[in-house]
Amino acid sequence: MEDRDWLIIKVLQENKNVTKTAQALFISQPSLTARIRHIEDEFGVKMIYRGSRGIHFTPEGDYLAQRAQDMLTNIRHIKEQVVNMSAEIRGTLRLAAPNYLAKFKLPRLLGLFKERYPNVEFDVINAWSRDICSLLYNQDVQVGFVRTDNSWNGEKHILHEEPLCIASKKEISLKDLPQLARIDYHTDTSYKTFLNTWWSENFSRPPRISMTVGQLDICKAMVVNGLGYGILPSTIFYDVEPLHQIPITDKAGNPILRKTIMLYQTEILELKMVNLFVNFAKTVDFNHLL
DSSP states (O other), rough: HHHHHHHHHHHHHHOOHHHHHHHHHHHOHHHHHHHHHHHHHHTSSSSSEEEETEEEEEEHHHHHHHHHHHHHHHHHHHHHHHHHHHSSEEEEEEEEOOOHHHHHHHHHHHHHHHHHOTTEEEEEEEHHHHOOOOOOOHTOEEEESSSOOOOOOSSSEHHHHHEEEEESSSOOOOGGGGGGGEEOOOOOOOHHHHHHHHHHHSSSOOOOOEESSSSSHHHHHHTTTTTOBEEEEGGGGSOOOOOEEEOOOOOOOOOOEEEEEEOOOOGGGGGGHHHHHHHHHHHHHHGOOO
């Protein structure tokens, strides 16, 4: 068995389709079919059979698919440990970050790190904060960045805190918000719950949401063009003319801050490259990563 055979099994199990698997792996369909036959011959079993809705795995095939992820993880760990023995800092950092950080903070952070260690590459997964813990637990990534504090039991470090504000192109009053058009955007469930709680503590009427867009930067564009107000991190407006902003506060009058948190497992710091990156991220001023 070659390394790529385990990858073929994994991707084939995910897609349940030979054509889609060949496309995902950038190989021809005849070549993929030949590799599947080779795998079946090596183990002496039938791994898949064709049905009316694509392919199906036999019990033996299901077992191989379950072991494929373990084998790929072990192979990756072996390669990482071998690279770690070298005095040279090189390898691929596997990271995960939600959309806001991946767009507005992470590119500059990675660029600065690569200036110091040019032989380091990056594999970045864009995911919701709620899903990043699972990626860390499953060792799909080495370091995760999230926007909401959660039940992560490993190491965590707050890298940055930025105030949330009500932003509008024209001057508005806090008491008038229920009557005004609000631009919402899709975000983590925990953050959405927080906003709903904050609203219910301050207003007896629900917000008048005029539109819900897919991402925070789209919400920003709508606000900048006067289509409504938004509840956003204040630093996102660094590149536009000053808008009317009202900081939002808790019951005690303290500013409400949105955190940027770095998560990782203690044992991953045994890899020199990861250790250097984690410590580097802790020293960077996130206010200037724009």
